[in-house]
Amino acid sequence: MKSDFKVKDGTKLLSPVGNRVSVFDLINNKSYTLPYEHRKNIARIALNKQETLLLSVDVDGRAILVNFNARTVLHHFNFKDKVQDLKFTPDSRYFAIACGRFIQVWKTPDYTEDRQFAPFVRHRVYAGHFADVTSITWSSDSRFFVSTSKDLTSRIFSLDSDESSVAMTFAGHRDTVINAFFSKDQEIIYTISKDGALFQWEYTKKPSDDSDEEEPDSDEEVDPSLMSWRITKKNFFFSDAKVKCAAFHPSSNLLVVGFTNGEFRLYELPEFNMIQQLSMGQNEVNTVNINKSGEWLSFGSAKLGQLLVYEWQSESYILKQQGHFDSTNALAYSPDGSRVVTASDDGKIKIWDVVSGFCLNTFEEHTSAVTAVRFAKKGQVMFSASMDGTVKAWDLIRYRNFRTFTATERIKFSALAVDPSGEVICAASQDTFDIYVWSVQTAQLVDTLAGHEGPVSCLAFGVENSVLASASWDKTVRVWSLFGRSQQVEPFEIYSDVLAIAMRPDSKEIAVSTLNGQVQFWDVENAKQTGNIDGRKDIISGRYLEDRFTAHNSSRSKAFTAIDYSFDGLALVAGGNNNSICLYDIPNEVLLRRFTVSLNMDLNGTQQFLNSSRLTDAGSLDLLDRDGENSDLEDRLDDSLPGSKRGDPSLRKTRPEIRVTSIQFSPTAASFAASSTEGILIFSVDDSVIFDPFDLDIDITPEATLETLKEKNYLNALAMAFRLNERYLIHQVYESVPAVDIKLLANDLPIVYVERLLSFISSIAMTSPHVEFNLLWLKSIITAHGKYINTHKHEFASALRGAQRFIARVAKHVVKTSKNNEYSYLFLSSTEKDQELDIEDEDEDNIIVDASSDIEESDENGDSDEDLEDAEDDDEEENGGWFDKKTLANSLGNEDEDSDEEDSE
Template identity: 65%
Template structure:
C-alpha cells in the first residue's frame, strides 16, 4: 500500500468569486475556486487545480500575455506569483490593501493594481534583470479618484491605462512622464458607477459603461468654433483646443436590472455586458447594434471575459457557482459547469475508478469524470437533501438515499431514474448499502430502529431487520460474501446474513456511539469509528476485537470564532465521522468535522500520513489560535455584521433565509462555513482517494511521475547511445531510451526497426509508465504511416499484454485509445472503399493464376505466392525486404498490394 499521496485536483467547485481569465491562446480558462485556482483546458477536455493555497479567498487574478506568469491576490491583498508552465510558486508578496483588479500590460513589462482609490503600477519580475533585493518593484502610484476603483484597462501599445471608479468617473493615465499632459483627462458625466472603460481598436475612441446602463462614446476632437471653414495646417495643430468629448450616448434599457460586469474585444468591436438578472448581451460598436441576448439563470453574472480570437465568451456567477463558456457565432456552449450549492454529504467511486458521484444538501446528485474534472450529469429528482450514494458492483446502476423518504436507483447508461423505493411509513433515510450482486438494497434511518431491505428487480420491500435499540447510523456490505454490517446509537455493531436462513445475530459491543463503519474488502473484518475518537477493528467470524487505534492526538482541531474555549479543550471535533478501507485492507483513511485527513496502517496501528484539508482562514476551524487583536469582551470582531456599511445597495440588503444553509446555528441568516470532511473513499484503482469537504471534492493521488525508472538515473541516455543499443538488438532498452529523450524522429526510428517476431516480447516487457505514450504515438503516427499491418500488430500485442491494467486505469488511457480508434476507423473505411473500387480487378487477377495479361507469364505479382495453399494459411502477408512496407489483404488465392514498389511500374497501375 503506497502512502505518498499528494493533492492532484479539486472537483465539485468551478467558480467562487473574482474574475476569470483566458490564456493567450484562448484554449485554457483560469477560474478562482475559493483560495485556489483551477485551469480548464477547453480543447483537450481536462482540468487541474494548482496545489498552492491562499490564506483567504482569491479576489482577483491575471496572467501575462506570454503565458508564463500567473499573479493571484486574495481578499487581504496577499499575492502569490506562480510560474504557469511548471506550476511552481515563485514569490509571495503582501500589498497590504484590498485589491479590486489586477492587469498585466500587453508587453508584459508592467502590471497595474487597483487598491482602494489608488492605481499602482509595478514592474513585472524578469529573469534577465539585475539581481535585486525584492522581485516586485513599484514603478508609480496614481491618485485622483475619490472612491474605490472598479476596473483597469491597458491600451494595446502599453502606453496608457484607464481606470474606472465608484465616484462615477473614469480617468486615463500615462505610463511615461513625457505624455502626462496628453493623458490627464477625467471622463465625467455618468450618473452611476462606471463599471468599465475601453479603448477602440485604433485607440481613437474610448467607451465607458456605467452601472445604470449608459454607454458613452468619447473621441479626441477640437472644440467646435464659429470659424469652422478655416482649416488649419496639420503642422500647426493646437493641442490646447483638443480634448476628449462625448460623441454619442447609448442606453441598454434593461428595466430594474443593473450592469454587473462588462468587457470589450477591440479587434472585433464587440461589447459583452452581464446584468444582475442573469442576462447577457452582445453589441457591435460603435453603431451599438445588439447581436445576441441570452440568459444563464436568475442570478447576477459576476465576471465576463473574451478570448484572444473573440470567438468564446466566459461567464462566472458566484451565487450558484456557475461557469459558462459560450461560442456566440454558432450559439453553442463549449463548457457549462456548476458545482453543488450546499454542503456535500456523500461520495462514491465507480467500480472502474473513472468517475466519482457526489450527493449534497441541495438535493442534487452529480457525476464527475476523474480524468477531466468535469461534471457529466446532474440528477435533481430528490426533493430534499441526499444523504448517501452507492454503486452496484458492475457500475451501471447507482443508488441514493434521501431525507425525503425515498431510495432511488439510477441508470448510468441512459442517465435516468428507474426505481423508487419507499418504506411503509414516511421516514428519512440517512444510510445506504447495496449488495454486491445488485439484487438487494438496504437503508437505515435515524427515525426508525429497523433496517429496510428492498428487491431491486421488483422494487418491493422484502424485509425489515429488527434488533437495534437505537437509530441506525451506518450500513455497509461486504464485497466478497454479501454480509451486511450495521452500526447504531445503541453502541453495538450487528452482522446480518441477508441470504441466510436464520436471522439471529449477536451484537458486538463497542461501548461508545458508533459514527462510521467500514467492512474490509475480503469481508473478514469490520472497522468502526466511535465518539471517543477511537477506530476499533473487529473480526466478523469470531465477533472479537482485533485492533484499536487512538486517533485523538492525530486530529488537527481548530477554534471557531464563536468558541469561548480554546481548540485544545474542544471536544467537538476529536473524532472521525467517515472511514474507509484500502483495496488490500492494510490501510484506513479517516476524516471528520476537523481540518485533517488521516491515513492509518492497520496491522501496526500507526499514523502513516496526515493531510491538511484547507488553509483558508475564512473557514471556521482552520486556525488553532484566534487573533488576540480582534478579541473583545463581546467576542471576535469578525462576528460583527458590517454589511450595512457597504456602498452598494445590493450588498447591504440581506435576502438569505435563516436555516437555508447547513452549519452552525440554524436561526442565523449568515453562516461562516466550517471546515469539515463528510465522506472519504479509496479509488478501486488504489492510486487515489477522494474527500468531500467544505472546499469541494478533493482528489489525492499517487504521483505516477515518481515511479522508479532506472533510466532516470543514467546520464548516458543520448541519441547516439540509443542508436548503439538499437544496433545491438536490445529493442526494449532502445525504445525506453527514445521515450526518455522524447525525440520524435528517434522514437520513429526505433519503433520501425523492431522486427515482427520481437514485437510481442517488447510489448509484454514494456514498463506501464510508457504505455500511454506509446499508444498515443502509434495512434498519431499510424494515420500517416504506410505500414498498416505493422501498426495493427503493435496494437494487438500491447492490448494482449496490458489489457487488464488498461481496463483498471481507463482515465489514463482515454486520449491514447481515442487516437487508436480514430486510426482503425479511418483505415477500415479506406480498405472497404478500396476493395469496392477494385472488385473486378481483383477477380480478374485471381482468375489468371498470378499472371498479368499482356506481360510475360513468368512475371508474378509482388506478394503473390507460387503455392496458393500456403497463402491461404496466412491472414496478412508482410514482405520484410521491402522498405515501403508491402501490405496485402486476404483473398481467394492472391494478395492485392496497397502500395507498389517504385522499381516495378506495372504494379503501380493495378490500383
Template identity: 65%
Template sequence: MKSDFKLSNLLGTVYKKGNLVFTKDGSKLLSPVGNRVTCFDLIRSQSFTFSYQHRKNIQCIALNRNNTLLISVDEDGRAILVNFVSRVVLHHFNFKSKVSNVEFSPCGKYFAVAVGRFVQVWKTPDFTEDRQFAPFVRHRVYSGHFDDVLSISWSENSKYFISTSKDMTARIYSLESSDSDVARTFSGHRDYVVNAFFSKDNDVIYTVSKDGALFRWEYTESLNEEDEEGKDDEEIKEEKPRQWRIAAKNFFYANGKLRCATFHPQSNLLVVGFSNGEFRIYELGDEFNHIQSLSMGQNTVDTVNINKTGEWLAFGSSKLGQLLVYEWQSESYILKQQGHFDSMNTLCYSPDGSRVVTGSDDGKIKIWDVASGFCLMTFTEHTSAVTQVQFAKRGQVLFSSSLDGTIRAFDLIRFRNFKTFTATSRIQFNCLAVDPSGEIIVGGSQDTFEIYVWSVQTGQLLDSLTGHEGPISCLAFGQENSMLASASWDKTVRVWNIFSRSQTVEPIEISSDVLCLTMRPDCKELAVSTLDGHITVFDIEDARQVHLIDARKDIISGRFLEDKFVSQNSNRGKYFDTIAYSFDGSTLLAGGYNNSICMYDIDNEVLLKRFIVSENMSIDGTLQFLKSGKITDAGINSDLIDRNGENSDLEDRIDNTLPGSQRGGDPSERRTRPAIRVTCLQFSPTTSAFAAATTEGLLVYSVNQELVFDPFDLDVDITPESTLESLEQKEYLVALIMALRLNETYLIHRVVENVPLKDIKLIAQDIPVLYVNRILNFVGEVLNKLDSPHIEFYLIWIKSLLVQHGDYMASHKFEFRPALKLLSRYLSKTAKEVVSVGKKNEYLLTFLSASKDLKEDASEGKGDDAQSEEDEDGIHSFVADGDDDEEMDDGDSDGEWMGPSDSNLNMNMKLKSKASGQPLTFAGENDDDDSEDDELIEV
C-alpha cells in the same frame, strides 16, 4: 502502499467569486474557487487545481501574456505570485488594503493594481535583472479618484491605462512620468463606471456605467471659430490641439443593473452582463449594433471575459456557483457547469475509477468526471437531502438513499431513475448498502431500529432484520461475499449473513456510540469509529479486537470565531464521522467534523500522514489560536460584526439572511458562517487517489505519477544513449529494461513502439516479472492520456503480457490493480466507440458486402489484364491483374487506381455483412510473401 498523496483537483465547485481569465491561446480558463484557483482545459476536457491556498477567498486573478506568471489576490489584499507552468509559488506579498482588480500590461513588464482609490503600478519580477533583492518593485502610485477604483484597462502598446471608479469617472494615465499631461478625467456618467476600454488603434475609448450607458470618446482636434479666421490650412494643421471628447452616447435599456463588461478590440465586440442574469453581445464602431442576447438564469452575472480569438465568452455567477463558456457564433455552450447548491453529504467512486458521484443536502445527485472535473449528469428525483450513494458491482446502476423516505436506483446507461424502494412506513433513510452480486439492497434509518432488505429485480421488500436497540448509523457489505455489517447507537456491531437471515457471530460490544464502520475488501476485518475518538478493528470470524487506534491527539479541530479558547482546549469534533479502507486493507483514512484527514497504518497503529483540508479563514474551524487584536471592547470578534449597512449600494444593504440558518437555502444568505467538515471519504479503485467530500467541495488527492526521472535499479552503464544504441542493435529486451529503469517517458515510448510485431510475444515472455506492472502502467497511461492511434499494436502487447504472466498477476492482484483498472477503462470506452461507429455505418457495410459478391460474379471469365466494367446494377469493379506483381500506378486513365499509392497501404480488414455473410478483404499489398496474386480492391 504509497502515502505521498497531494491535492490534484477540486470538484463539485467550479466558481465562487472573482474574475475569469483565459490563457493566450484561449484553450484554458482560470476560475477562482474559494481560496484556490482551478484551471479548465476546454480542448482536452481536463482540469486541475493549484495546490496553494489563500487565507481568504480570492478577489481577483491575472495572467501575463506569455502564460508564465499568475498572480492572485484575496479579500484582504494578500497576493501570491505563481509560476503558471510549473505551478510553483514564487512570492507572497501584502498590499495592506482591499484590491478590486489586477492587470498585467500587454508587454508583460508591469502590472497595475487597484488598491482602494489609488492605482499602483509594479514591475513584473524578471530573472534577467541583476541585484534585484525584492521580487515586487513599485514603479509608481497614481491618484486622482475620490472613491474605490473598480477596474483597470491597458492600451495595446502598454504606454497608457484607464481606471474606472465608484466616483462615476474614468481617468487615463501614462506609464512614464514625462507624459504627465496625458492625464485626463472622463466624466458625465450618472452611476459607477464599471469598465473602460481602448480601441485597437488607441484612438477611441469606451466607458460603460452601471446604469447601462455606453460613452464613446474620440481623440479629436479642437478649434474655436475665432481662431480659424485668417489662417491658412497649413497653419491650422500645425496648431490644432487634440483632446478627448464624447462622440456618441448609447444605452442598453435592460431590466437590471449592469454588473460586468468586456471588450474585444480586434473584432469590436462588447459583452455585458446584468443583475437579472441576462448577457448581451454588441458590435461597436461607427454604429451600435445589438447582435445577441441570452439569459443564464435569474441570478446576477458577476464576471465576463472573452478569449483572444473572440469566439468564446466565459461567464460566472457566484450565487449558484455557475460557470459558462459560450460560443456566440454557433450559439452553443462549450462548458456549462454548476456546483452543489448546499453541502455534500456523501460520495462514491465508480468501479473503474473514472467517475465520482456526490449527494448533497439540496437533494441532487451529480456525476463528476475525474479527468475533466466536469459534471456529466444531475439527478433531481429526490425531494430531500441525499444521505448516501453507492454503485452496483458492474457500475451500471447507482443507488441512493434520502431523507425523503425513498431509496432510488438509477440507470447510468440511459440516465434515468428506473426503480424506487420504500418501507412499510414513512421513515428517513440515512444509510444503505448493496450486495456484491447486485441482487439485494439494504437500508437503515434513525427513525426505527430495523434494517430493511429489498430485491433489486422486483423492488419488493423482502425482510426487515431486527436486533439493534438504537438507531442504525451505518451499513456495509464486503467485496468478496454477502456478509453485512451494521452499526448502531446501541454500542453494538452486528454481522449478518444476508441470505440465511441470521447473524454469523455474536453482537460485538463497543465502549461508545458507533458513528461509522467499514469492512476490509477481503471481508476478514472491519473497522469501527466511535464517539470517544477511537478507531477499533475487529476480526469478523471470531469477533475479537485486533487493533485499537487513539485518534484524539491526531485531530486538528480548529476554533470558531465566537470561541474564547484555542483549539487545543476544544472538545468539538474530536472524533471521526467517516472512515475508509485502502485497496490492500493495510491503510485506513479517517475524517470528521474537523480540519484534518488522517491516514493510519493499521498493523503498526501509527499515523502515516495528516492532510489539512483548508486554510480558508472565511470558514469556521480553520484557525488554531485566538487573535486578541480582533476583539473589541465589548468582547466581540470584529469579524462577526455585520457591516452591510455601511455599503453604498442599496442591493448590498438589503439583509436577506435567516437568523440561525446553517443548512438549506442560499449559502450566501446565512447568518452563521459555514464550518469546515469532512462528510465522506473513499479510495479510488485505481488505488492512486482518494476523494473527500468537504465544506470546500470535493477534494481529490492523488499520487504524482508524472515524475520524469525516477531511477529504478540504476547502473552507471544505463544511460539514454546506451539505451538507444541497444535499440539500434535490435536488442529490444535489453533496451526496454534500460528504459524502464531510467523511467523516461519518451524513451519507453520510443522503445516499445520500435519492437517488431512478431517479437512482442517473445519479449513479453522473457521480461522479468519485476517490470510487468511498470510496462502495463505505461501502456494504460499512453492509451488513456496520449490517445495513441496504435490501438491494435498495444492490444497485442496487453494480450501477450496477460497470457505470459497471468498466474503471477492473479497471485499479486492488489499490486496490478491500478494498471488493470486503467486498461479496463480504456477498453470499455473504445468498445462503446466501436459499437457506435458500427451502428452508424450499418448500411455502408451491407453495401460493401453486396459489392464483393457482385465483384466476384463480374470477375469470372475475365482476362488477365486489369479492366473496368459496369454490370447490370451500375457497380464499377476494378480487377487487378492476377499475374502482375507490380504495384498499381497513381494514374488517372480508365481502369487504374485513382487513390494513393499502395506502397504505404497495408490494411487487412474483414467485414461481414448481414445480407451475404461473406467476408470482404481490403488490402493494398498482400502481406503473405508466398502468395502470387494481389487481392481485389473495391471502390
C-alpha cells in the same frame, strides 16, 4: 466574493475556486488545479499575454506570483489593501492594481535581470479619484490606461512621466462607472456605468460658438490646447436590472454586458446594434470575458458557482459547469474508478469525470436532501437515498431514474447499502430502529430487519458476499446474513456511539469509528476485536472564532465520521469534522500520512491559534458584521438568517466550518476522494517522481545503457537505467534479465538500488503478465537483502506495501481459480478412474491399452499389480504413452529372474 476568468487563445480557462485556481483545457477536455493555495478566498487573478506569469490576489490583498507553465510559486507579496482590479500590460512589462482609490503600477519580474533584491518593484502610484477604483484597462501599445471609479468618473493616465499632460477626467455619468475600453485604433474610448449608460468619447476639437466660421483645412495644424476628449455619442441599455460587468473585443468591436438579473447581451460598436440577448439564470453575472479570437465568451456567477463558455456565432455552449448549491453529503466511486458521484443538501446528484474534472450529468428528481449514494457492482446502476422518504435507482447508460423504493411509512433515509450481487438494497433511517430491504427487480419491500434498540446510523456491505453490517446509536454493531434470514453473529458491543462503519472487501473484517476517537477492527466470523487505532492523537483540530477554549482542549472534532478500506484491505483512510485526513496501515496500526484539507482562513477550524490582536473581551473582531459600511446599496442589504449554518451560502449568518462528510478509496488506483466544505478533493498516495537523476555522469546515456544490455552485462545496465531514472529503460533492462540469472543478480545488486527496484516491481506487477517472473525477483531480493530490509523498515515501507499488495492479489486469484475449477477437477478425475478397458482383439500379443487405464488383472508369471504399474510408468515414458502387454510381462519376468540370481549369490 467576485470571480474572475481569463481565456487565452481560446484553449484554457482560468477560474478561482475558493482559495485555489483551477485551469480548464477546453480543447482537450481536461482540467487541473494549481498546487498552491491562498490563506483566504481569491478575489482577482491575471495572466500575462505570454502565458508565463500568473498573479492571484486574495480578499485581503495578499498576492502570489506563479510560473504558470511550471506551476511553481515564485514569490509572495502583500499589497495591504483590498484589490478591486488587476491587469498586465499587453507587453507584460508592467501590471496595474486598483487598491482603494489609488492605482499602483508595478514592474513585472524579469528573468534577464540577475540578483534582484525583490521581484516586485513599484513603478508609480497614480491618484485622482475620490472613491474606490472599480476597473483598469490598458491601451494596446501599453502606454496609457483608463481607470473607472465609484466617484462617477473615469480617468486616463500615461505610463511615461513625460506624458503627464495626457491625464484627464471623463465626467458625465450618473452612477458608478464599472468599466472603460479603448477601440482598436485608440481613437475612441467607451465608458459604461451601472445604470446602463454607454458613452463614446473621442479626442476632438472644442466646438466653436461661431457656426458660420469656416472649418480649417486638414493640413493646417490644430492647437493642442483646443483638443480634448469629448462625448460624441450616448447609448442606453434600457434594462430593469443594473449592469454588473462588461467586456470588449477591439478587433471585432464586440461588446458583452452582464446584468444583475442573470441576463447578458451582445452589441456591435460603434453602431450599438444588439446581436443577441440571453439569460444564464436568476442570479447576477459576476464576470464576463472574451477570448483572443472573439469567438468564445465566458460567464461566471459566484452565487451559484456557475461557469459558462458560450460560442455566440453558433449559439452553442462549449462548457457549462455548475457546482453544488449546498454542502455535499456523500460521494461514491464507480467500480472502474473513472467517475465520482456526489450528493448534496440541495437535492441534486452530480456525476463527475475524474480525469477531466467536468460534470457529466445532474439528477434533480429528489425533492429533499440526498444523504447517500452507492454503485452496483457493474457500475451501470446507481442508488441514492434521500430525506424525502425515497430510495431511487438510476440508469447511468440512459441517465434516467427507473426504480423508486419506498417504505410502508414516510421516513427520512440516512444510510444506504447495496448488495454485491445487485439483487437487493438496504436503507435505514434515524427515525426508526429497523433496516428496510427491497428487491431491485420488483421494487417491493421484501424484509424488515429488526433488532437494534436505537436509530441506525450507518450500513455497509462487503464485496465478496452478501454480509450486511449495521451500526446503531445503541452502541452495537450487528452483522446480518440476508439470504440466510438470520443474524450471522451476536451483536458487537462497542461501548461508544458509532459514527462510521466500513467492511473490508473480502467481508471478513469490519472497521468501526466511535465518538471517543477510536477505530476498532472486528473479525466478522469469530466476533472478536482484532485491532484498535487511537485517532485522537493524529487529528489536528482547529479553533473556531467564537471558541472560548483552545484547540488542544476541544473535544468537538476528535473523532472520524467517515472511513473506508483500500481495495486490498491493507490501508484505511479516515476523515471527520476537522482539518485532517489520516491514512493508516492496518496490519501495523500506524499512521502513514496525514493530509490537510484546507488552509483557507475564511473557514472555521483551519487555524490552531487565533490572532491575539484581533481578540477582545466581547470576542473576535472578525465576527463583526461590517456590511453596513459598504458604499453600494446591494452590498448593504442583509438577507441572512441569524444562526443559519446550512442552506444558501448567501443566507448563512455564521462562518462555514471545515469538515469532511464522506470519503472513499478509488477501486482501481492509489487515490481517494473526499467531500469537504472546500468541494470534492482527490488525493493521490503515489509518491513517485517525474525525473530524479541518481549518481548521473556524462558517460551514462540511454544509448550506453542499451549497449551494455546487448553485451549481457545485466547488473551494470540495471544500475545505469536506475541512475537515468527513465521508466521505459528500467522496464526494458528488467525484463531482459534471464530467469536463471535473477538469483545471482539479486545477490550482487548494490544495496542503494534495492528499494528502487522493489518499488519498480511493485508498480508494474499489478498490470504485468509475467507473474512468475516478478515473484522470482521478489523472492531473490528478499532472500539476499532481507536482513538489511528488516533493520531499515522505514525506508522500504512503501515498496514492501506495494509488493505485499501484489502477492495478496496473486494469492487471491490462485485461490479463486482453484475454487472455480474444483468440480471440474473432480469430474475429470472420477471419469479417469471409472474408465474400463475395451478389448477389441482376442490376441493378447496385439492388445494395445491406454497408459492412463488401470491394469486390474495379474500377469501369468504371478507378478503383482504394483510391479505392472511401475513398469507401465517406465515404458510410458519411453514409448510415448503406449506399450505392448506381453513385452512388458516378459521384461518383468526377466528382471525377476535376475533378481533371484542376485539373491542366491
